Amino acid sequence: MTTERGWKTPRISKLGRPHWEAARRGRLSIQHCRDCGKYIHYPSSLCENCLSENLEWQEVSGRGTVESFSTVHRAFSPEFAADVPYTVALVRLEEGILLLTWLAEVAPEEAAFGMRVEVVFEEISDEISLHRFRPSA
Amino acid sequence: MGDELRGKFCIVGVGEAPSPYVADSDHWELNLIACKRAIEDSGIDKREIDVVISTGSMVVNRPRHHVVLCEQLGIPLARFTENSAMGGGAPTSNLRHAIAALNSGMGKAALVVGADNRLSGLGRGGAPETGPSQYHNAEFEVPFGPIMATLYALVCHRWMHEFGWTAEQMAEVAVAHREHACLHPWARFRTPITKADVLASRMVCTPFRLLDCSSFTDGGGAYVVTSTERARSLRKRPIYVLGTGGAYSYYYFEKWPDLVETPRSIIGAAADEAFGTARVGRGDIDVVAVADMFTAVVPIALESAGFCGRGEGADFVGDGRIGPGGGLPVNTHGGNLSYGNPGMGAQFNHLTEVCKQLWGEAEDRQVPGAKLAYVHNWSGNMSQHGAAVLGTELGL
Numbered sequence A: 001m002t003t004e005r006g007w008k009t010p011r012i013s014k015l016g017r018p019h020w021e022a023a024r025r026g027r028l029s030i031q032h033c034r035d036c037g038k039y040i041h042y043p044s045s046l047c048e049n050c051l052s053e054n055l056e057w058q059e060v061s062g063r064g065t066v067e068s069f070s071t072v073h074r075a076f077s078p079e080f081a082a083d084v085p086y087t088v089a090l091v092r093l094e095e096g097i098l099l100l101t102w103l104a105e106v107a108p109e110e111a112a113f114g115m116r117v118e119v120v121f122e123e124i125s126d127e128i129s130l131h132r133f134r135p136s137a
Numbered sequence B: 001m002g003d004e005l006r007g008k009f010c011i012v013g014v015g016e017a018p019s020p021y022v023a024d025s026d027h028w029e030l031n032l033i034a035c036k037r038a039i040e041d042s043g044i045d046k047r048e049i050d051v052v053i054s055t056g057s058m059v060v061n062r063p064r065h066h067v068v069l070c071e072q073l074g075i076p077l078a079r080f081t082e083n084s085a086m087g088g089g090a091p092t093s094n095l096r097h098a099i100a101a102l103n104s105g106m107g108k109a110a111l112v113v114g115a116d117n118r119l120s121g122l123g124r125g126g127a128p129e130t131g132p133s134q135y136h137n138a139e140f141e142v143p144f145g146p147i148m149a150t151l152y153a154l155v156c157h158r159w160m161h162e163f164g165w166t167a168e169q170m171a172e173v174a175v176a177h178r179e180h181a182c183l184h185p186w187a188r189f190r191t192p193i194t195k196a197d198v199l200a201s202r203m204v205c206t207p208f209r210l211l212d213c214s215s216f217t218d219g220g221g222a223y224v225v226t227s228t229e230r231a232r233s234l235r236k237r238p239i240y241v242l243g244t245g246g247a248y249s250y251y252y253f254e255k256w257p258d259l260v261e262t263p264r265s266i267i268g269a270a271a272d273e274a275f276g277t278a279r280v281g282r283g284d285i286d287v288v289a290v291a292d293m294f295t296a297v298v299p300i301a302l303e304s305a306g307f308c309g310r311g312e313g314a315d316f317v318g319d320g321r322i323g324p325g326g327g328l329p330v331n332t333h334g335g336n337l338s339y340g341n342p343g344m345g346a347q348f349n350h351l352t353e354v355c356k357q358l359w360g361e362a363e364d365r366q367v368p369g370a371k372l373a374y375v376h377n378w379s380g381n382m383s384q385h386g387a388a389v390l391g392t393e394l395g396l
Helices: A017-024 A078-083 B027-042 B065-073 B087-103 B118-135 B148-163 B167-181 B195-200 B261-278 B297-304 B335-339 B348-359
Strands: A029-033 A055-059 A063-072 A086-093 A098-103 A116-123 A129-135 B009-016 B051-054 B080-083 B109-116 B203-205 B219-227 B239-248 B287-290 B372-379 B384-391
Touching: A017 A029, A017 A055, A017 A129, A063 A098, A063 B148, A063 B203, A086 B148, B009 B027, B009 B087, B009 B348, B027 B065, B027 B109, B027 B219, B051 B065, B051 B087, B065 B080, B087 B109, B087 B219, B087 B239, B087 B348, B087 B372, B087 B384, B109 B348, B148 B203, B148 B297, B167 B195, B167 B297, B167 B335, B219 B348, B239 B261, B239 B348, B261 B297, B261 B372, B261 B384, B287 B297, B287 B348, B348 B372, B348 B384
Parallel strands: A098 A129, B051 B080, B051 B109, B287 B372
Antiparallel strands: A029 A055, A063 A086, A063 A116, A086 A098, A116 A129, B009 B219, B009 B239, B109 B219, B239 B384, B372 B384
């Protein structure tokens, strides 16, 4: 069930495109409701809190803490084979939302709950930079 | 469900699809055999069946799956059909759908089925990829390389951290399921294992080692539901649906407010509804079946359903309590962990197994005198929950 574009390349949606355009510039941008102020991730056509369609994109701090993590030892696709072991994490941004990401610059045995992290971007193609999180001071 | 529905509908027959895995088993064959066996077990004339709810497939993409089933089973006129592809959560979720249809007067007797051939249909290599392709957000999750186990691992790891649960405690869950499976002739894995075996198996995705993970198989099950009035003139002792509960909310983890409290509250809502309608206490239950795609979800399921206190799940599943002969046997067929996980109908055998327990038909696995059972199935990323309290006439 492999695909031509590969698993590492996000299937960019019309809604999500601003996120990826910001990522190319090294910025983490998250959808935000202009009416109630809620951050929305993954992006949607509506605010799930107030159902407003009055949404915008905001650059966020890029800082957060590791809420959970799991180190993958078995790649599901050859595309990831050279990366194992790699650590997938759920990072709670200072703005309150959870982001699924990949820890950078952290050995698997050094990953920890509550670790303070900050965003970095890895350019995987001309179009795509993926957000990773590394330990922050 | 409404209190007035307590004991108003009954499961009157169950059927199980051929297991264990045989090469080249066919999705439709598994569905049809499970349905045939359920109809025969109930003794009902198939022409009485006018509600058909199927669960679809991870292997075969077949719109109107439910109507094709009617055709192949020779059910001449169904009044209510749906393909409710609730995955693992389907057995109890679709029980609620069946009762809703019957109680509305749209039908008199319901056939509910879930069977799939995930192992032979997708293969050992293809099966793990169904995680990325079906469960994970292709834009914001898949590029970060989660395998099927990773999203569950993220939740379970947080629970283990929060409450100090250990890998050794989770290994006891794997051992208990294998002990059950060793007593079931159709279980895919029937070689006894020890805690040391689990802890020595290769790491897949922390905190899950290979033997913390369920394994794929081909199989599934079906059951027939009808009114208590009709059930009393059929061949088997009715199994009364005393209460059901449902809770559906978040799907992708990014929306969860909290990795511990969110699943706890959703599971708790389904369980509270089922127990509340049934007017049965957790301590009254003789046998349990719960989702067990990974070891650590079993204590999460039991604790969240109120079988023990906050953070006590890992202690609760220890000391052989959930194994054969234990104080609260769980998944006596071996569960997804050792009986196997057939795909879209992943937990139908959980439900058919507790029915067999209540009928006294569980052979070497029989829990003596079982009269009340609790079943809780879920699917996706712990997102679609169905629960039911079932009982014999002694449990009424």
